Amino acid sequence: MTRPGQGLAFTKASAAGVYNFLLGGKNWTAIDREAALAVIGTSPQAPEVAKENFRFAGRVAAWAVAEYGIRQVFDIGVGLVVGIGIDGVVGSVPLDSVETCVRNVDPGAVVIAYDNDEVVLAHARALRENYGHVLRGDVTDLDSIFDHPDLHSHPKLAGRIDLSKPAVVVLAAVLHFVDDPAAVMAGLRDRLAPGSVVVVSHATKSRTSQERVSGMTRAYDRASRPIIFRDEEEIAALADGWDLAPPGLVDVQLWSPDGSYEGEVHETVRVVGMAAVLPDHQPERDHTAGGC
Template sequence: MTGPGLDYDKASLARVYNYYLRGKDWSSVDEETAQAVIRLAPDVPEAARENFRFAGRAAVWAVAEHQIRQVVDIGVGIVNDLPLPSVENCVLSVDPGATVLAFDNDEVVLAHARALRRGYGRVLRGDVTDLDSVFKHPDAVGLIDTAKPLVVILAAVLHFVPDAAAVMAGLRERLALGSVVVVSHVTSTQTSGRRVAGMTKAYDEKAISPIYFRTEEEIRALADGWDIVTPPGLVDVQRWSPDGTYAGPLYDTVRVLGMTVMLPGHLQEQADTPGGGR
């Protein structure tokens, strides 16, 4: 340990991801973990970049298409040193007046954001498995209004959560009709068992949290009680594009699936209720 809550003996999920994205904020244990994964699945860095682009693209779609002006990015990671536009940058490029709040539960991410104070200058401590820590965070109260539609970004975070369905059920309970949740998740479907087992083992042995590969059907089931926005539905992140204008190449060694979901009945509710709130 090099400081309170900062454990440099274990790989941080955020720093391993930063390594994949060609950032600079990783240490040797993060590099070892990332390299163990990349040896098994050389497409991981490119898939991570496509996942990052998906999050921004889907957030922009939700904000522009549904005029939702509040975005909550949970599990934001380290975004400041990347040669890619963050969710916040993407959202503000289409709606400069939108509110974007970022949360993470990793001390490393929080310390990094505090030190830099640019881009996502503010990352709040919040855990996706404890939604009160996000929506009742003292610094969020007054900035976001859960009685009105929100966009919630869950990009590459639910695969670190054992009970991802409980997170989606919790969001269903507390978000207003018309809200959008953006989800991406690694899948074991159409990836060799040897690769999935090896990547799982790398995180088990070296990282602060295990990784849970889920099948395509298990990921689709996370949308139970929600409407999956179709087209494009649940697809590889680099194929997620409602108007079909974005289509990156598919990868042989790893797959990350993406979808956006809305609460059922939102269209009827919006028609019935001026403003679209619950």
Template structure:
């Protein structure tokens, strides 16, 4: 497939490819690398913060599978495949785990094959859809054929809602996605905050916006509100390096982590 068939818009920086570049990946273009250079001039610790977030994602998938018995995941804003992917972590604990990945970036779609490497006992599927269209996600064949909504599902929104500045829009979509999920389902969220490094993150957010990528930083109360109506699990909304840290996370400096993360359970 060529770029023109897919309209990859490689001349415009894109969040998934900027993220890929800053994590050391190869699926990015000159416009993404130029944007990354200008953003990190203002936001030098962004790559460290992104790595802390990625490590949070892996600890989260492991803990949900190992401690909470979660066997189904709906991961929206998946990003380009990066080792380990969520299904690889979950299936290490429980090979029968089933995962639906969703992203709206055509480049992620091109690389989706790397996400479809399920164990034979489990299943993974990939859906090219927009977070803003929860009905399309919930009614998709990919979801219908992969997940059993009568059993708990973890909805994971890792490093995506900070691209959506309107709290009410995000809340409405979260509510609509959680509504059909069984009691015991989980909402796992991480998003950008300036609380740990106000000057640096404020400058960095402005640099993202100047590169045409909308980004917003939220404070702790703003993050906590997304969990209204759910049972926020310990330790609540924390910088992602503080969420059940492993040895590496425990050594990270808080001033270098600009992401809050938390998990909550849908009550019976």
């Protein structure tokens, strides 16, 4: 399998490619597939959980937009999963992306995706002749996200981003590739306006066998960046200083504000998620339509 983008050497699996394989997408290399099959060999439900993680990201982002009337969404570590973008291009994974879910509740909301993987950026560029819908940005360098020149200069974005107002930041399945996720959350606390919502999902080693966690960690050793399974307490602590929206930190299959969404949870691989709200803000409006 080849990917768009000349000159990229695929000597290591990419986190995005492995995840795309698990999701049933088409944008992975033989090396990605090998790593993904090693993950599945250890944890057979990994594809199912990956899909639930994907749905979680869209569902919670749409909920945050609807609940708080927020109109700017930053999806950081978006992966090879492009929805209907600012230029109207549809992508490859057969699930509703964060962007699609947000647009379902607020068609006028701005959704901006970032990734720091060259493969993801090349893929996005190939989908659009002149403009990669996915901006280059690293979650460990928040300047690269919030001071990205396109926010001010791109005709589709200029004048639409206002960081003095609340934003939704989606960090779905990305912080487990980061050494110091607490520093990321601290940076977001400093950067974002009160009332902003950060949506986090993270692979956990809690209530999963150590053998499986080690197997999955080893499988990701073939990838360009290692995966770090953290325990639930560590992940929950990332929201210190934030208000956790109900139901708090739960398996991604169980996250919904009213308990109405209930997917199957598997002991073989667990990803937990939460929505953390930056305090000192009153909800602006009660918007209940649509979503995913």
